[in-house]
Amino acid sequence: MTVATQxxxxxxxxxxxxGGLVALDAVSLWVDPGExxxxxxxxxxxxxxxxxxxCGFVRPTTGSLEVRGTPQRRLRPHQLARLGIARxxxxxxxxxxxxxxxxxxxxxxxxxRAGFTTALLGLPRSDRDEAALRERSMAMLxxxxxxxIAGRLPASLPYPLxxxxxxxxxxxAEPEILLLDEPASGLSAAEMDDLAELIRGLRGxxxxxxxxxxxxxxxxxxDRIVVLDFGKVIATGTPAEVRAxxxxxxxxxxDEVDATDESMSEAPDA
Amino acid sequence: MxxxxxxxxxPFASTIxxxxxxxxxxxxxxxxxxxxVNAYRDFQIANVGYYVVAVxxxxxxxxxxxxxxxxxxxLMMVGAYTAALILDRDNPPPLVVVLVLCVVVTAVVGAIxxxxxxxxxxxxxxxxxxxxxxxxxxLTSHYAGTFxxxxxxxxxxSPPPASLGVDFPSERWQAWITLAAALVTLxxxxxxxxxxxxxxxxAVRDDEVSAELAGIHVARTQVLAFVVSAACAGLAxxxxxxxxxxxxxxxxxxxxxxxxxxxxxxxxxxxxxxxxYGAVALVALPAISSNASERFDFGTDVxxxxxxxxxxxxxxxxxxxxPQGLQGGVxxxxxxxxxxxxxxxxxxxxVTEVSVTEPxx
Numbered sequence: 330m331t332v333a334t335q336x337x338x339x340x341x342x343x344x345x346x347x348g349g350l351v352a353l354d355a356v357s358l359w360v361d362p363g364e365x366x367x368x369x370x371x372x373x374x375x376x377x378x379x380x381x382x383x384c385g386f387v388r389p390t391t392g393s394l395e396v397r398g399t400p401q402r403r404l405r406p407h408q409l410a411r412l413g414i415a416r417x418x419x420x421x422x423x424x425x426x427x428x429x430x431x432x433x434x435x436x437x438x439x440x441x442r443a444g445f446t447t448a449l450l451g452l453p454r455s456d457r458d459e460a461a462l463r464e465r466s467m468a469m470l471x472x473x474x475x476x477x478i479a480g481r482l483p484a485s486l487p488y489p490l491x492x493x494x495x496x497x498x499x500x501x502a503e504p505e506i507l508l509l510d511e512p513a514s515g516l517s518a519a520e521m522d523d524l525a526e527l528i529r530g531l532r533g534x535x536x537x538x539x540x541x542x543x544x545x546x547x548x549x550x551x552d553r554i555v556v557l558d559f560g561k562v563i564a565t566g567t568p569a570e571v572r573a574x575x576x577x578x579x580x581x582x583x584d585e586v587d588a589t590d591e592s593m594s595e596a597p598d599a
Numbered sequence: 600m601x602x603x604x605x606x607x608x609x610p611f612a613s614t615i616x617x618x619x620x621x622x623x624x625x626x627x628x629x630x631x632x633x634x635x636v637n638a639y640r641d642f643q644i645a646n647v648g649y650y651v652v653a654v655x656x657x658x659x660x661x662x663x664x665x666x667x668x669x670x671x672x673x674l675m676m677v678g679a680y681t682a683a684l685i686l687d688r689d690n691p692p693p694l695v696v697v698l699v700l701c702v703v704v705t706a707v708v709g710a711i712x713x714x715x716x717x718x719x720x721x722x723x724x725x726x727x728x729x730x731x732x733x734x735x736x737x738l739t740s741h742y743a744g745t746f747x748x749x750x751x752x753x754x755x756x757s758p759p760p761a762s763l764g765v766d767f768p769s770e771r772w773q774a775w776i777t778l779a780a781a782l783v784t785l786x787x788x789x790x791x792x793x794x795x796x797x798x799x800x801x802a803v804r805d806d807e808v809s810a811e812l813a814g815i816h817v818a819r820t821q822v823l824a825f826v827v828s829a830a831c832a833g834l835a836x837x838x839x840x841x842x843x844x845x846x847x848x849x850x851x852x853x854x855x856x857x858x859x860x861x862x863x864x865x866x867x868x869x870x871x872x873x874x875x876y877g878a879v880a881l882v883a884l885p886a887i888s889s890n891a892s893e894r895f896d897f898g899t900d901v902x903x904x905x906x907x908x909x910x911x912x913x914x915x916x917x918x919x920x921x922p923q924g925l926q927g928g929v930x931x932x933x934x935x936x937x938x939x940x941x942x943x944x945x946x947x948x949x950v951t952e953v954s955v956t957e958p959x960x
Contacts, residue, residue, distance in 0.1 A: 384812065410814025418812070424805035427798070434795075435802045435813045441795050445823070448797075451615035451790030459614075459795065498813070 335398050337362045337506050337536035338383065338414075343392030345378055345560075352378040354560040355392070360506065365528060365537040367547040370557035371580065376540040377419070379557070380510055383538070384409060384416055397505070410439045415504035419511050421495045423483040429494045430479035433466035436498035440465065469501040470494070473527070488515050496527075507531065509539035513546050525550050548572065556580070618789045622782045633774045641770035642842075643882050648777025649838035650878035652784045654862040655871055656831020659788055661860070662869025663797060664824035665804030666716060670728030671832045672856030673735035674712075676848070677705045678836025683752040683846040684745075694757070694841070698780065701837030702830045709829020710822060717821040732856045736848035751847030754840045777838045784831055785871055791827065792871065800824050861910055865917055867924025876925040884909050 336359035345353040353375045360366045368376050381387040382394065385404035394401045396412050409416065415436070424432050443458040470476045473493045483491050492515070499507060512528070513521050521543065528550045531537055541547050547554060548568040556564040556571060558580040564571055571577055610616045633641055653675060660666050678701040685697050692700075712731060719727055739746040746752065759772035791797050802810040803820045811817050840846045862881045866873025888905040897905070921928030 386808075406808070406811035407814055407816045409812060416812050418809065422806050422809035422812075424802050424809065426805055427801050431798060431801075435798060435810070435815070438795060438799065439814050443795065445796055448794030449787050449791050451613075451618060451786075451794070453613060453615075455790075455794050456612070456614050459793075462795070498809075502813070 335362075336360060336395070337364075337397055338538065339395040340379070340383070341393045341395070343379075343382060343394070344390045345375075345382060345387060346390045351560050353382070353389075356557070356560070356562055358555045358562065358565065360536045360538050362505070362536050363533040364552050365532050365539070365550055367551035367554045368538060368540045368557060369542075369544070369547055369554060373559075374557040375560040376557055377510065378560075380416070380508055380538075380540060383508060384414070410502055410504075413502075413505035414508065415499040415502045415506070416508040417495050417499045417510055417512065419514070421483075421491055423491060423495055423498075425482065425484050427482075428480050429475070429483055429486070430463070430466055430470065432483060432494055433469055433497045433501050434462045437462045437466050437469075437501040439502045466497070466501055469497045473497050473500075489517070489520050492516065504535055506536045506538070509537065509541075511540055511542065513541055513543045521546055614790055614793055615786075618786045622786045626778070626782055629778050630775075633771050633778070638768045638770045641768060641774045643886070645770060645774040645777045645842045646882045647878050648774060648781045649835040649842065650859070650862060650881045651781040651875055652777075652831050652838065653835035653859050654866065654877045654881070655781075655784055655788055655874035656828040656835070657859050658863040658866065658868055658870065658874045658877075659792065659800070659831075660824050660828035661863060662867075663792060663804065664800040664821060666821060666824060667721070667725050667860075668716070668728045668825075668828065669725050669853070669856050669860065670712065670731035670735075671828070671859050672851045672853065673732040674705055674709060674829045674832035675836030675839060675855065675859075676735055676846070676851035677708050678702070678833030679754075679840035679846040679851065680739075680746060680752065680836075681705070681833070682837040682840040683754045686755050687752065691755070694776065698834055698837050701833045703833075705833020705836065706826050706830040709826045709832070713822040713825025713829065716825055717818040729853065729856075732853050736851055739848040746848075749848060751845055751849075754844050754846055756841050756844065773842050777842060780834060780838055784834065785875075788827075788831070789871055796823075858910075861914060865914065865924055867921075867926035867928075870924065870926035872929075873924050873926030880913070880925075884913065 339359040341357050343353055343356045344351070356375070356379065358366070358368075368379060370376055378387060382389050385401075385406045385408065394404065396414065401412075423429075424435065427435075441458050441462055443452075443455040447455045447458075467476060467479060470479055473496060475490055475493045475497070478486055478490060478494070483494060486494070492512070496509075496512070499509075509528075513524055516524060525546055528537060528539070532550075532552070539547070539551070551568060554564075554566065554568055554571045555562055556574070556577050558576075563576045563580055564574040566574070611620070629644075633644055636644070653671060657668060657671050660668055681701045681704045682697050685691060685700060691697065712728070715727065716724055739751065740748050756773075759767045759769055763772070792800075799810070799815045799820050802813065802815055803817050803824075807817050810820075836851075839850070843850065858881055862877030863874065864877075865880050866875065866877030885906040888909040889902065892902040892905045917924060917928075921931070923930075
């Protein structure tokens with residue numbers, strides 16, 4: 330396999346220790362621009378920790394993280410948007426007291442230019458900015474087929490629709506790198522097909538890294554799969570290669586696949 | 600909300616035009632009102648004016664950004680003493696300049712308090728700001744030479760301009776000053792609340808992790824909200840000093856901080872219209888309760904505690920009947936009258952969206 334020199338996201342020799350527990354042990358992986366990479370592994374393998382490092386929620390004990398060739402030593406979550414990284418959360422993390430449209434508009438904030446004084450004085454520039462954000466966000470909701478719920482509060486919607494709003498909030502930023510944390514959990518088979526379609530549509534537009542339990546989805550949408558077990562990368566390759574790998578079969582695919590039981594303690598918002 | 604149900608086309612598509620129109624209409628109504636009542640009522644209206652400024656500032660902080668402050672009385676004190684010290688000179692600058700300086704000085708103090716506050720949450724933040732409210736008045740006796748100790752400072756204000764006539768009541772002039780300040784404050788806060796800045800306040804209030812992932816610097820946003828809120832408190836304090844003609848530590852006790860918070864909660868947290876109701880209640884309730892205790896001839900013990908009793912009772916009733924405050928109740932009523940089921944969040948949620956920013960349609 331050729332290693333691109335300018336990966337969208339590159340993680341090198343990453344180790345994370347929580348006290349005596351080694352959550353990630355010398356993990357290296359990369360995601361090329363426009364590529365969809367799946368991270369799989371049994372519960373507790375370190376998938377979510379890996380995501381949290383990529384987001385700046387967790388500082389690695391050793392190892393490095395590069396975004397489009399630039400090392401990120403002190404990455405903080407609020408810098409992600411500027412770096413062109415968007416992430417969805419397992420727990421969705423929608424803003425409960427503002428409408429779905431406004432939720433998406435928060436995600437689109439990266440495109441806004443009007444500053445505090447403009448906003449305070451209500452200058453036309455601020456209005457134009459708002460109209461542009463609104464339009465962009467509305468278009469995103471439309472693209473995901475949920476335009477009609479724009480004015481509703483998230484809590485009033487069924488879970489799959491909430492998930493779409495969360496996805497819209499991440500996509501509307503037009504990130505170069507999209508991190509999807511269990512995008513399929515809680516979805517029906519038909520909704521999962523829609524999701525697979527959508528992720529395949531993102532290929533070529535942005536780099537996507539996803540953590541997922543549903544093997545069908547992972548196998549059908551990913552260009553490349555990285556398998557973690559006990560914090561170590563035990564295999565990496567195309568879906569076909571990974572499916573045939575004996576270490577993977579032993580560690581993971583031989584077991585019962587549990588679709589929903591990712592350890593909550595790993596979630597950043599737990 | 601109702602006041603903004605103006606068409607979103609033509610000139611009213613512009614935020615500033617929409618908000619200014621409401622303010623001008625409100626200003627004209629207030630002009631008529633203040634000109635048709637007696638001097639005592641004008642004095643009360645002047646008090647409502649600065650309470651509106653303070654309560655509106657706090658409702659942005661607590662309702663929109665989710666930070667509680669029990670220290671706004673002390674921030675008002677900063678504004679009041681700033682006004683007193685500047686006006687106590689041979690050639691004081693015009694009142695507008697004085698009030699702007701009150702805003703600036705208090706905003707700076709607010710930035711310092713806000714930077715500390717951004718590290719604290721919930722009861723810890725309440726405790727820290729409460730300590731600020733308790734501690735600050737003590738400084739006046741420690742530096743009695745500058746701040747005049749317990750007696751405070753006198754505030755010299757200029758009489759109404761001669762062009763208004765010799766008989767023009769100074770209470771009415773003061774009412775005009777505080778109401779003008781209140782209208783300007785409300786317009787600016789409404790602009791802010793309906794902009795991306797207001798949205799980032801609410802995003803941080805609702806979910807800090809998600810807000811950060813969307814590129815919002817959470818701590819910086821919290822400090823900004825605190826500064827905006829403190830600036831309002833500073834203006835309110837300066838106005839209070841002008842209206843009462845003095846700045847004394849006793850006027851800025853913890854009770855004032857609690858009263859402002861009570862006003863914001865009564866009106867409906869996060870609602871600027873609610874801030875107006877809350878401010879009216881803050882002036883009207885003590886007056887009503889002292890009238891009542893006089894009529895029923897309660898003893899002085901009862902009489903002096905009546906306002907507190909009425910506050911408490913009213914807060915309990917409002918929380919039971921309209922947990923989103925008076926403005927929330929008004930909105931629900933309007934929804935019922937229009938025959939729509941109002942899009943109310945669940946009952947147990949303590950925060951509301953600001954009424955002026957509800958999207959159309």
